Amino acid sequence: MKRKITISIIAILFFAINSFSQNFINAYTNRTAGSTSGSIDRIVTDNMKNVINATMFSGTIVVGGVSYPSNGVLSAMIIKRDDNDSILWSKSLGCGKVVILGGLYTDNQNNIYATGYFGDSLIATNLDCAPFPISNSSGYKSFIIKYSPNGTVLWSNSINIETGNANSNGDLFRITGNGTNRIVVSSFLYHVAPQTIGTSVLDPADGNLFFAEIDNNGIWQYATVFGGTSMHLSLSLAMAANNDLFISGEFKGNLNLGAAGILSTLTSSPQDFVCKANPAGSFVWGMMLESSSWWRTEVLAKNNNVLLFGCFGGSLTLGGTTLTSGTYTTYLTEIDNSGSFLWAKKYGNYETQFYTATRNNNHLFFTGLTSSSFSSNQFDTLNLTYATSLPAANTYSAICYILETDLNGNPLKGACYSLNFPTLNTESMACTDSKTYLTGNALGIAAFGGYVITSVPINSSNYVAVFTDSANIVSGQTYYDFNSNNIFDAGDVNCNTKLTLTKSGNAITTIVNGPYQVGVGTGTYTSTIADAPLYYNYSPSSYTSAFSTLTNQIDSLNDFAFQPITGQNDLVVDLVLGSLRPGFSGNAYATVTNVGTTAKSGSMNVTINHPDITIATSTPAATSIVGNVATLSYNLNPTQHITYLLEYDVSVTAILSSLVIGSASAPDGTDLTPINNFDTIHTVITGSYDPNSKEVYPRGNIAPQFITDGSALEYTIHFQNTGNDTAFTVVLTDTISNKLNLSTFQLVSSSHPVIVNFYENEVWFRFNNINLVDSTTNEPFSHGFVKYKITPKNNCALGDEIKNTAYIFFDFNTAIITNTAITLIANPSGVDEIDRNKNSSVFPNPVNGKFTTVKSKNPISSIEIYDAYGRKLQTINANKAFEIKVATDKLSSGVYFVKIYSGDGVYSEKVVVE
Incomplete structure (x- = not known):
């Protein structure tokens, strides 16, 4: 219900x-029991849709199962989450006394900057931002810390700002930047000796508020003081596209902006102001508004202009617009780069x-x-x-x-x-x-x-x-209901599947893995499961959600329970091969998944067939490794899988372009679809290899028949951490070609646990907390991959190219762009020769006569024919022949699979009978 x-x-x-x-x-x-949080709170996002929030706390706070006791009276906590609200990392910041974090900022490389102040009026303190801690004698310092995307402190810097009791206003500590090399922070300034900041001398005798620029390497550039005798309530900073700096705030008294003039409040109430400084830190213009926001104003850059927010009572004239209000009312105005008002509105x-x-x-x-x-x-x-x-x-x-x-x-x-x-x-x-x-x-x-x-x-x-931003929400949960009671309870697990919402014949499909929320508009939506897991019934078959207006409603509890059909035996085997270079090692990943409903145990055999390749190690440990053959055990409950990482060595004598055949098999006489109990890869020895790459199978061209058959392309994205430190998070983004049907997307396997998200025509693969070591520390464990299948659209035509490129982000740093995997839709050549990268072929295919011919480069011992449901129909003894005719006249129209047993392995071919 x-x-x-x-x-x-x-x-x-x-x-x-x-x-x-x-x-x-x-x-x-x-906040957790026994702690206090929330006195000052800040939040930012980065280019990878992650969110970073900061809060002050005392006592002990628990984040992601980790306890953080306050280091002093008040400490700061910084927490980074992904777009799914999963915690990526958390850091505390203390000094033994008081830490106030007033500003957060992220740059284009997803680095994080934090600013604020710390200290105590009587004793020395030390800000615990290792490996770059900041020490302080009695008094207070403003600080700025740069964190890498994975939370490592890259540098820190500070300025002496007070020797007595500090102003506790965290709203004076702000930060902004241009996304690359310019960062500006602000702070109060009292009772300290003059100090050199970049090219400037910072002296509290000139004023008690300043802003300063620092570059992305932590080197101060300049500092500019707001002169005059005034009390400041808050500040806001925004950097324009041309690196001009906009500043707003509230003040009482006099505000000396140098060449831009002196602003003086007209009453005892604080007044709003806004000003502009050039990239050298000199004031260009400034103005005071006939309004008093009391708590806060805000500036946001709009290209080279500025948007100013605040509030007023009575009347307020902004340029040619006069706003009126009987009580405090929000205003918004746009000011151009030269200081002229363009428009103003009240809310x-x-x-x-x-x-x-x-x-x-x-x-x-x-x-x-x-x-x-x-x-x-x-x-x-x-x-x-x-x-x-x-x-x-x-x-x-x-x-x-x-x-x-x-x-x-x-x-x-x-x-x-x-x-x-x-x-x-x-x-x-x-x-x-x-x-x-x-x-x-x-x-x-x-x-x-x-x-x-x-x-x-x-x-x-x-x-x-x-x-x-979506007006209405359809929410629910998908889960394996192992005890079939329609309740998500102990023992049940989330189910990764695809959900389709249909309205008036138009459908949207998204990947869900347990709890889900999908934004929709008005109308009636039908929620259905796009690809239910085999051997599971689900309840109910659909939901209907009706939204008459954009009233921002949530229709919840649209839960789908997948309940097992007892006694179903089915294993799926997948194999991925890495680099194959003479004189180097490579990695293979062999995965066996229990997609059935019974517990399964047994052995999986992996062979890398080439005279110059031997398998060296396996993680987890193999039952046995002999030459180029590994025997691997599994013991899997329903929905479980195990992935083995195999390291193999390629001899320096291996001949370039020579054929390599990798195969993995987990035979099971009770399996309902034995055709997917093995996987075979045909590839070649190469002279060079990019560890961050994308490949597509089948390689090269596909025939129009591939489209009409509804066959899927299989993409594998390989990545390797070739840096000099562990990568804590890896994100792959893949813009799906408009010639591929996104609703047919199917995750096949991955080297590590992965979260998959759809963003319109993009697929994001998030490997959170992957802890991928660098290649110099442990080369085999520095690799990873993800593999998925997707079907071309039916309207793909002869001559179309399907192109796909992936972007790989290690700890959200600059993307590594892979090669472009290209598939051309072309007519087959009509010859019946075996592709040089394949070990077998079937011709003609499709078949509309009485026979088709199976060929192999190696002697064939036997052939098995399976229907599309995995049922074995026929076994043919080939007597070591290199080719054999197979009668098809008694087969009805449809798709069949030929399993070919030869001296060097087991291969499969798909045959279409017309």
Whole structure:
């Protein structure tokens, strides 16, 4: 049974409600029992769709099963997750006293930069960012740390900023950059001696706030002070495409911007300001707005212009536009590079105090505080009704909004969430192309649609909430229901399969592996399983989800339980060969998978047939290795598999282009589809080899008959860590050709556990926590691969080329681009000769007469004929002949498989009888 909506709540509460609209698809906290988190929270994303969040904590916090005790009164925690919310790594940052982390930033290479301050007014401290710790005598230092994508500290640097008691405002510590070699940070500055920062002398006598540029190698370039006597409440930094720097904030008193003039507040209230500095750090222009955002303003770069967010009450004139509001209302304006206002908009008629903002390539997202005193609010052209964004049970005292607009500020959609205190409870946002992340402090309770986070009464909790760009959500779970009780309980496991959602004849297909969420629009959608695992019935056969409007609803509990048909025996064998170079070693991967429903045990034999190749080692250990033959054992429950890594040696005398035949087999007399109990690879000795490559099988050309038969191309992506350190994460991205049917994608095997995601026409393979050693440390274990099958589209025509290239990211660094695997659709030559890279052939094929001829380069001992269901129909004794005629006149039209036993191995061919 399903209903709209029941959600398993992340964190502490679990409850069920009937129906409401929202865009939130997850929320979680890093606080654990006995700890406090959430005093200052920051979040960023990188180019690989990963999300990095930071929070302050005291006590002991547990992340991914690892305990982190606070090193001092207050420590910082940085956590990196992938697009599936799986933890990739976590790091704590302490000094024995106080650490405040105020800013996070990622560059184009997915490196992570963190800035803030640490220390104590009385004792010496040491920031524990090994291998580049920062020591400090009494007082406080601002810091910047660069982390590699895998969390290794690459360098750190610091500036003395205070000898007495520190200003605790983390909003003054900001960071931005141009994605490559320019990074700018900001900080307060009090009671320290003048110090040289790059080409500048930084002196608190000139002012108590500054920004400084550092390059990507950790070398300071300059520092610029905001002069004057003023109190600063917060800052925001954004770097334009031309490397100009935009800065906004709130201040009281006088703000000296050098050649750009002096700004002076008109009242005792803080005033908003915005200014621009050139790439050398000199102020170019600045202006004060007749508004007081109190808590925060925000700047985001838009090419060479800047978008400025804040809030105001009364009236506010921005260029030629005057905005009016009776209470605090959010404003957004675009300012060009020379300081002229281009347009301005307000959002909300009643109490929409601005919090924070972010953007992706096409959209803006921003949040703020509104009020539970009102049932709705007008956000420019969008009326946001709170009741349709929050269940009544989750409407706490502080109602917040999140709004999505285009880059010109025109509203697209919005939603509400609620907390039980109003003061800047959302501190930071970040987004990818499909998700937006919010983080902040839940002091007591926070609700994001149906996702609720609570904290114990005396402790605060940080939160991360995930907002989706999709209007409606269909969610559920796919799992192997081994005890057939339609409940996911002990012993059951997630099922990796493909889910198809169909609306009015149009279908979308996605890979799911257990819990899933699919974004959809309006209309009625039918959810079905695209490729149910063999020998399992599933229940139910389909679900229907109806969405009348874009009201941001979740239709949940669309669960599919795959229940075993008893007594089904079926093993699948797969073999992958690596490099075959004279005088070098190579790796083979042999995998046997139990796709049946009974436990199976036995032996798999692997042969690499070439006179100059011997198998050296196996991991796990082989039962036996004799020359080029390895015997490997398996003991598998249903759905389990085992992969053996075999290292082989190629003699220096091996002849280039000589044929190598690799075969793996796990014979089983009870197997229902014996044709897939063996796998054979035909390849050749090569003089050179790229360890990061992509290959396709069949190699070369395919005939139009290949398309009409519905045959699949098999792609293998090989990768090797040739760096000088362990790779903790490997991601492969593969843009699928528009001539391939993505809905037919099937993962065949991989060297390590892999997560597969679809992003439109891209397939991403994520190897999280792979810990792939470098090639100098352990060459055999520095390799990996993934193999998949996919079928060409039926409209592929003669002369079409199917091209595929993969991109390999080691720890999210610059991509290694593989070769392009090319398949040409061409008419067969019509000759009946064996391909030089194959050991056997069948001709004619397709067959429309009474006979077809099987040929082999080696004497054939026997031939077996199987139908498409794997049933053996006939055995023919060939008496060591090199070719033999096979009668087909009694075979009905269809696809058959010929299993050829010869002196050097077992091979298979597919035959089509017309």
